[in-house]
Amino acid sequence: MEEEAETEEQQRFSYQQRLKAAVHYTVGCLCEEVALDKEMQFSKQTIAAISELTFRQCENFAKDLEMFARHAKRTTINTEDVKLLARRSNSLLKYITDKSEEIAQINLERKAQKKKKSGDGSKNSKQPAEAGVVESEN
């Protein structure tokens, strides 16, 4: 039992480490882009700090999202929960709202196309391509 708990703990820990490493790598890439853009170098410690911060903040976000969903008596996290989370920073909220509206629009288009598809049955090949194109643009 204890061993299972330990291995489980270790697994979780290693999983966490992998996630952290992934975050660290992504943060590093982003920082490189910014460094090229602003012509200012980032030290390793900075990138490490940013990635650690991002990871912890993601944990907080997850907890908050879960709390918000439970507060709204739901079991699924919704875009509304995400918007609530981002309400502090207005620019971020605006961005997220725009994106969510875009996604909603795409979903509506998809539904409309699906309805047509059920009628036509010939646009199957086109639609996944379109959806894929739209997604890649996003």
Place this chain on the structure above:
Amino acid sequence: MADDNPDSDSTPRTLLRRVLDTADPRTPRRPRSARAGARRALLETASSRRLSGQTRTIARGRSHGARSIGRSAHIQASGHLEEQTPRTLLKNILLTAPESSILMPESVVKPVPARQVVQPSRQESSCGSLELQLPELEPPTTLAPGLLAPGRRKQRLRLSMFQQGVDQGLSLSQEPQGNADASSLTRSLNLTFATPLQPQSVQRPGLARRPPARRAVDVGAFLRDLRDTSLAPPNIVLEDTQPFSQPMVGSPHVYHSLPCTPHTGAEDAEQAAGRKTQSSGPGLQKNSPGKPAQFLAGEAEEGDAFALGFLSTSSGVSGEDEVEPLHGGVEEAEKKMEEEGVSMSEMEATGAQGPSRVEEAEGHTEVTEAEGSQGTAEADGPGASSGDEDASGRAASPESASSTPESLQARRHHQFIEPAPAPGAAVLSSEPAEPLLVRHPPRPRTTGPRPRQDPHKAGLSHYVKLFSFYAKMPMERKALEMVEKCLDKYFQHLCDDLEVFAAHAGRKTVKPEDLELLMRRQGLVTDQVSLHVLVERHLPLEYRQLLIPCAYSGNSVFPAQ
């Protein structure tokens, strides 16, 4: 004495009264009225703070009414012993004693019906006709017979008697004139209500005065704060999360594009401004020469900035030079609706100078811009710290509302030569402007619980004092202002979050679940520590018994006062 009277007609009181009535009805009126006027003047000066303008106007009206009615009464029924000459009426008013007013009516009322047999039908059993004709003056006459006896106490009682009489007149004037069945009971009831009316009438004027005065101040303060916020980029750091860190150009537009509730407030503000200028215009001209002189002298004092803003406000309000300042000031005015007004009368006073200083309007605009830069640092501090909302936060400290204007005035007494209320009021008014500007952009869904945005900055002073107490070391005024500012922002965020949480759950009422969610985010409530545990830990049982019913009663004070 009171017990003996009701049974017999020939009581000393009635005899005295008859003597007074029959003796020289005309000539004594002048000395009487003069005496009454002198007494009234004394009363007004002595109780100017407590007596409202209503009482004064009513008193004046009563004196006028007494004279006019007396003349008509004289003409109509000259032969009546119980004729209500203005002299007797005034005498009755002055001689009305507080304690006897409660007792006497019952005793007096009986002799009155007894006397009515002698009197003509004009004075009917219920004296209702008299009341119909002279509603305000009825009770004093009924009281007079009973109260003439304690003539020795005339001097001491006159003030209170006069107030009593005035209040009775108030109560009677409030009642419909068609009080035909104004029996002795009702009259006695009126009289018994006299004393409780007094404190209410004292309290009401203050309440009635608050909104107008505040609105007058807000316009100028808002103008100043507009310039201050546009000139104060450093404040953006504090408000980085707020969209208001956006370009200053957008701020006026943002402000004016605010929800339509300001429009409703505009009408109130205009009415309030009109009322205020009318009521307090004549009384405060003396302050105005001092102020403009100081302003034009160009002193680089913070107090000047406030006073200038204040004067520009008043001038803007009175002269209605600009629609925008008025519009902006309206929101501030509405926000300040709930603020208490220790400085209210003063704010009224200073605001009333506006109409008398219209010519300074142009000078003000120039000076306000000049002082805008001066007042930047100062205005930002108190300005942002004013709260434009947080009913829950401020509900805890409404009683300390008056302390803020006092404390602000005390602080500014050192710096400014001008009357303290002006800068205090200007500070108060400047405060709501900035947070209001900050507040509105991030709240897209706010249809405007306008009263919620009322700057209960006055309530925050309580917390600031607590803070300074626990700091155990002297604190700079700037530091206290910053603390107040931070507290204000904190409460703003708090209430915003509560509102958003409630909306997120599809509700319009904030429930304990929302608060629990908030505390969870704050880290106060965890899986180990629940909300109830915190309540038990921090809220003593006595307060819990008081606060919880109060909170659940739906914004009504519990127990009902």
